Amino acid sequence: MPAARVEIKASAELKRVMAAYYEEIRQAAEEGKGKVAWCTSVGPAEILYALGFRVYFPENHGAMLGAARLSSSLIPAANSIGYSPDICSYLTSDIGAYLKGETPLKKAYGLKSIPRPDVLVYNTNQCRDVQDWFSFYQREFNVPLVGVSTPHPVPELGEAHVRAVEAQLESLIEPLEKVAGTKLDTAELRKVVALSRECSDLWGRVLRTGAHIPSPISFFDGCIHMGPAVVLRGRKEAVEYYKILLAELEGRIKDGVAAVPGERIRLYWEGMPVWGRLRDLSELCISLRACFVVSTYCNSWIFDELDPSRPLESMARAYTKLFINRTEQIKEAYIRELVREFKVHGVVFHDSKTCPNNANSRYGMPRRLAGAGIPTLTFNGDLCDLRLYSDAQVRTSLEAFVEQLTGSAGAQEAKGRGQERP
């Protein structure tokens, strides 16, 4: 009988860090203590922090709505004003919440509503939806909307790509300075980029602990603990947080503490999380003794190109070189490399209905991986809209995949290994 699951202790600190982050935003939006910029999750946050903005990320809000399982009741409100149920369910959940005047930020962090933006800043490196999403709020709040249109999808990153994006980043500065009421200080930008890089490195090391057998962290833990890497990159709070988390995970490795006690199967999560089912899926995996040890999703906030000596150019590189913005060939090579490095037994693709941009099973990749001897499973679902998700089908698929892997791996456990009644 494997030991019971041990909670990650840093979670308490994570709560504190996230509460402090939202408190700053609250003070800016509700008490006039600073300006609020909205930013897409892989947008140019460093420039915004360097200009002194409080930076709010609607995608984080979308994930909160999904995790709170509110999306299914909010999405119809967005549908009714013309936003299709087939487009990003972060967008439709968030706009639906706005239309209905609801937000989990009230209860969780004491905000009266979502914070009113002073400016909206996007980068289309992940998808077009973010631009359309922010355009809605531009009309609602009548505030400036600026952004970067990234070439998509890029093969090997060429200098032309970098120049094009760098020039766009530069052109953001003036309108943003106007809203901020201050000039961008290059020294400050370098400092922020340095902190962002440090955060990114630490977050990368946190995720790489998953390569250890057994893994001290699962994909589901990663989805919770990535918060600061998304919303506070460029701030020292994120750096400090990941030092704490990393120390704990390294301690776990030393003490043999596994995220999934008795880990026997190591899996790769490809695609978006299913926010409303993180806990259920995590528990299912624990019962199957299968651990998602690596994911492209959590890795998306590792920006190893960031370089304070060349702040804008390195931002252009980092934000254009994202997994989601790459060609199929590069994505496949990337996944194969991680499968090897993390000693993964199988890759699970979440074909998220409303995020075709990050559903990487649609152009034959699972078959190509399977052809190369890497077992794959694809299941249909969604990041937020649980009406597009079937608990029974996903459970059966995952269980059957684990049965398949334990069988084909020829593990001693193969015999009589079914799920016994406790």
Next chain:
Amino acid sequence: MRELYLGVDVGSWSTKAVLIDGQRRPVGKGIRRSGVDLARATEECRAEALAAAGARAEDIRRAIATGFGRDAVAFANGFRTEISCHARGAFHHFPGEMTVVDIGGQDSKVIRVGAQGRHMSFRMNRKCAAGTGAFLEETAIKLSVPSEKLSELAARSTKRIQLGSFCTVFTSTEILGLIRRGERVEDIARGLLASVAARIVEMEPLSGTVVLTGGVIAHQPFLKEIFEQDHGLRVLVPPDPQFIGALGAALYAAD
């Protein structure tokens, strides 16, 4: 006391039980509509299987449950997915490499089985009635025939009709158009079964030996001909195809 093993397959449409003896020979079976009281359906299936075997509950050494409602089987000693159980049950009848196509009431699966009888990979259909029994149930209503009659009608078809959509709702509308156009019910019935087969073939390229299991082939035996005629496949159907999942579970119980 006898040495018996029980497999129970709680599907979305029906619940099945198979009882085997120590030599892995089936000695009794039971089937019920799953309905709303799964616990009761499983109890009744077990009782029916025991009665057929002339045995008592104490004779059951071990029971394995499978199917979407497997948790409802209070007397189960363990669980296996229907993927593994269909593979195992089909392999029992046809030992060797094969592709098992299990078409059920709400979903369908294509399972590759290796020479040792283990499933090597599988595909499940998407969350949609297309390619499942639910599609046939719904569209048969538009033909004003009970769905069990579709196979019989299709066998008398003389013309191939290809339906334009796989959406159950769109197909229902399309059927009305076909009727208005004067197409024969027999040909439309064949078209409906052919649509199910076409959805399956889209899930995975099929080759080699294909074994059809599940409730739909049990009620629509002509589907075998369709797979053979339309897709040029070599198709085998085991006896009692709707009990293959339960048989597989019973075989696991006997391990």
